[in-house]
Amino acid sequence: MSPLEPELLSDVTASVLQDCAFLILDPAPTPDSWPPDTVCSGIPFTGPLEGCLTLLAPSNALPMIASDMLGVFPEDFAAKVHGEAALRELSNVVVGVLLARLGKEGAACQIGLPTISHAPELSIRSGHQSCTASFVDGEGQVFGVEVTFTNRF
Amino acid sequence: MLKVLVVDDSPVMRSMVARSLQLSGVDVASVHQAGNGQEALEILHAEWIDIMLCDVNMPTMNGLELVERMAAKGSGTRVPVVMISSLRDPACQARLKQLGVSSYLEKPFRPEALGRAIERALGLAEAR
Numbered sequence: 514m515s516p517l518e519p520e521l522l523s524d525v526t527a528s529v530l531q532d533c534a535f536l537i538l539d540p541a542p543t544p545d546s547w548p549p550d551t552v553c554s555g556i557p558f559t560g561p562l563e564g565c566l567t568l569l570a571p572s573n574a575l576p577m578i579a580s581d582m583l584g585v586f587p588e589d590f591a592a593k594v595h596g597e598a599a600l601r602e603l604s605n606v607v608v609g610v611l612l613a614r615l616g617k618e619g620a621a622c623q624i625g626l627p628t629i630s631h632a633p634e635l636s637i638r639s640g641h642q643s644c645t646a647s648f649v650d651g652e653g654q655v656f657g658v659e660v661t662f663t664n665r666f
Numbered sequence: 667m668l669k670v671l672v673v674d675d676s677p678v679m680r681s682m683v684a685r686s687l688q689l690s691g692v693d694v695a696s697v698h699q700a701g702n703g704q705e706a707l708e709i710l711h712a713e714w715i716d717i718m719l720c721d722v723n724m725p726t727m728n729g730l731e732l733v734e735r736m737a738a739k740g741s742g743t744r745v746p747v748v749m750i751s752s753l754r755d756p757a758c759q760a761r762l763k764q765l766g767v768s769s770y771l772e773k774p775f776r777p778e779a780l781g782r783a784i785e786r787a788l789g790l791a792e793a794r
Contacts (some may be wrong), residue, residue, distance in 0.1 A: 532774045533682075560755075585682045595678050602676045604722070604771045609752025613772075620754040622721055626675075 516562065516615055517660055523646035525611045526568070526658040533606055534599070535581045538648035540657055548655060552597065553630055555628035558612060560622035566611065566661035568604035570653045572631075575600060601627040607658065667695035668784075669714060673706040673729065674721040674750070683719055683750065683780070703727025707735060715745055717784060722751035722758065727789030730758060737765045746787040750775070 523540055530536040546551075570578065575596025580587040582599050585620045604627045612619035629653045672683045680699045687694050698713060700706040702724045722729040729749055736745065748769040749762055759770055769787035770780060775793070 529774060558697075579678060582678050584685050598676055598678045601778060602678045602682075605676075605752045609773060613754045620756065623755065624753050626723060626725060 514591060517611075517644045521614060521656060522611065522644050522660060523584065523648075525614060526607050526646060527648060529607045529610055530603060530656070533582060533603060534578045536656075538602045538650055541649040543645050543647045543657070544655060546656060551611055551631070551655075551657075552554075552600060554597075554600045554627045555630065556601075556604045556608050557623055557625035558608060558622045559625070561618035561664075562612070562615065562622050563571040563664050564570040564660060566604060566608040567659045567661075569655075569659070570598060570600055570606055571656070572596075574650070574654055574656075577589060577619070578603070588590065597629045601629060611660070667691055668716040669696050669698070670694055670708060671698045671700065671709055671715045671718045672720075673700045673703065673715075673718060673732065675701050675724040675725070676721075677701075679721065679750075685775040686775070686780045687719075689776075690784070692784050703732030703735070704760050706732055710736070710745065717744055717787060718745050718747045719780075719784075720749055730761060733762060733765045733767055734747035748780075748783045750780075754758045762790050768781065783788045 527538050547569055549632060550572045550573060552571050552572045552575060553567050555565050555567045557565045576587045576592040579595045579599040580592035583591055583593050608624055612622050640663045643659060645659045670687060684697050698709050700709055701762060704727045720729045725738050733747060733756045740769045747767045748771055749767055750771045752773045754772060771783045
């Protein structure tokens with residue numbers, strides 16, 4: 514059984530996205546599949562707990578996220594080119610806060626470097642243990658977060 | 667006024683740290699930026715830096731490796747360091763403390779927390 518409850522994953526992710534990127538998101542049911550324009554940042558962690566956290570966002574939300582984090586306008590060049598970097602950094606912060614909330618085991622984990630991919634599928638695989646949370650913003654755009662553990666529990 | 671070096675592989679994070687510096691009330695003369703530990707060493711060799719704000723997880727040379735290299739060269743005791751990271755690993759923090767880095771700021775952080783961490787690092791440097 515996964516050591517992570519969906520409510521904790523949802524609360525931590527929403528809190529970090531609000532604090533770091535001023536994103537106000539509401540919990541939403543997990544879709545059957547993520548929209549095709551979804552960009553995801555996957556960040557592995559190792560140690561007492563092993564697995565990967567993936568943060569998902571619509572591609573057209575990335576300039577806005579970057580602009581809020583950089584303090585520039587969404588149409589500025591910096592916001593347009595640093596959207597994926599912004600998502601990578603957010604996934605980095607989410608996984609750090611989340612692991613700290615999982616007690617001593619989580620705090621002792623090493624965090625890897627985030628990587629970007631596109632158009633993901635839900636990653637519920639046999640033998641793995643996953644926890645997923647989904648959100649929508651004020652415009653109905655879908656965001657998500659997924660943690661897959663590869664430890665045996 | 668301080669000459670600051672910000673070390674982080676994320677250009678977004680480097681900008682956020684620079685903005686937080688402005689909001690923290692710390693008197694800053696200039697901000698240099700590096701994308702990894704190797705670039706940071708080159709800047710430290712070429713410029714006078716009053717304080718380094720450094721991420722832990724970076725490619726090429728991470729923050730812990732950078733501080734170890736600085737300590738081995740003997741320049742680590744000259745430049746105060748604030749580590750800024752999403753990592754909460756007690757073993758990493760203990761190792762950094764052994765290397766003389768006692769100021770560790772966890773992400774996310776507020777500008778005032780950055781200001782306090784810088785004051786702590788500078789105060790510790792003066793005490794040495």
